[in-house]
Amino acid sequence: MSTTQDLVNTLKQELKSAGITYAQLGERLGMAESSIKRVFAKGDMPLSRIDDICRVLKLDFADLARRVADAQPLKRELTLAQEKAVVADRKLLLMAICCLSQWTFEQIVSTYEITETECFRLLAKLDKLGIIELRPLNRYRLKVSKTFRWRPHGPVMSFFREHVVEEYFAGGFEGDDELLLLVHGSIGQSLAKPFAERLQRVAEDFAQQHLADQRLPATQRKPYTLVIGLRSWWFQAFVDLWRPHATGQR
Numbered sequence: 155m156s157t158t159q160d161l162v163n164t165l166k167q168e169l170k171s172a173g174i175t176y177a178q179l180g181e182r183l184g185m186a187e188s189s190i191k192r193v194f195a196k197g198d199m200p201l202s203r204i205d206d207i208c209r210v211l212k213l214d215f216a217d218l219a220r221r222v223a224d225a226q227p228l229k230r231e232l233t234l235a236q237e238k239a240v241v242a243d244r245k246l247l248l249m250a251i252c253c254l255s256q257w258t259f260e261q262i263v264s265t266y267e268i269t270e271t272e273c274f275r276l277l278a279k280l281d282k283l284g285i286i287e288l289r290p291l292n293r294y295r296l297k298v299s300k301t302f303r304w305r306p307h308g309p310v311m312s313f314f315r316e317h318v319v320e321e322y323f324a325g326g327f328e329g330d331d332e333l334l335l336l337v338h339g340s341i342g343q344s345l346a347k348p349f350a351e352r353l354q355r356v357a358e359d360f361a362q363q364h365l366a367d368q369r370l371p372a373t374q375r376k377p378y379t380l381v382i383g384l385r386s387w388w389f390q391a392f393v394d395l396w397r398p399h400a401t402g403q404r
Contacts, residue, residue, distance in 0.1 A: 159197045160222045161204055166194060168211050168218070182210050228299035229284070234308060236283050241309040249276040250285060254302070256365055259292035301354060322381065331378075338389070346384070353382045 169179065176194070177187040183206055193199055208215055232240070240250050245268065252262050263273050274292060281288040287295045304310040327334035341349070360380045367375055 158199060161218065162194060162197050162199050164218060164222045165204065165207055165211075168213060168221075169207075172211055174210065179207065179210060183207070228302075229297060230299050230301050231303060231305055232283075232285070232298075232308075234305065236285070237305055237309045239279075239283055240285075241313050243279075245272070246276055246279055247310070247313070249273070250280060253277075253280060253286050253294065253296065254298070255361070256296070258368075261368075322379065331376075346386075350384050353384060356380075357382055 169175075176190040179185075180187045180190045183190070193203065204218075205215060208218055240247050248266065249262070249268075257265075259270075259273060259277070262268060263270055268276070270292075277286065277288050277292070277294060280286045281294070284297055287297055289295060304314075323334075325332075357380060
């Protein structure tokens with residue numbers, strides 16, 4: 155879909171929200187209703203006409219463009235090239251993780267040895283890569299969905315496996331506010347996906363709680379990392395103990 159078509163579709167939504175009909179718009183622009191319908195049906199509207207309609211809506215063109223961007227489908231996964239670019243720069247990877255956790259600009263520079271200038275430069279790189287949309291006053295909008303995940307066998311997950319997994323699971327998980335479970339079982343194949351979706355909702359709840367608790371003083375917050383996994387797998391350490399007839403139960 156072209157950018158112009160996106161603008162036209164958004165204008166339709168704005169007219170509907172404002173309660174302005176094509177006939178009323180035509181009156182304000184000095185055009186026949188049939189001409190207005192034809193312009194919108196064609197979907198190839200000159201910028202001068204878009205500006206005219208924005209004036210009727212009392213809507214700034216920049217605001218319209220922002221609403222078009224907000225309506226775009228969000229990425230569920232980055233391309234291989236995007237991930238390679240992110241993982242090639244350790245600070246850029248850190249910035250991506252902070253953005254996915256929706257840290258503010260101020261939180262990032264107060265937590266890490268990153269200057270304001272460097273932080274802005276890194277955010278601009280993520281904007282260029284299409285991971286965020288950088289906005290005024292060092293704010294940003296994520297361009298990835300709630301169900302976003304790194305490529306399972308991509309550069310970022312390879313980095314995590316090499317540098318993060320062993321350190322994470324080396325912890326004792328003995329605190330009252332910590333938990334490590336390993337549950338194995340055989341279930342109907344049709345039920346695996348609903349379980350995965352429920353686990354995804356747990357991750358989303360965790361992320362939403364993180365956002366809600368940003369208003370609390372730093373002394374009342376503590377960093378946590380939630381790791382969720384579900385895959386078809388059997389304990390390889392015990393494979394040699396299988397009975398011959400049990401191989402089909404994997």
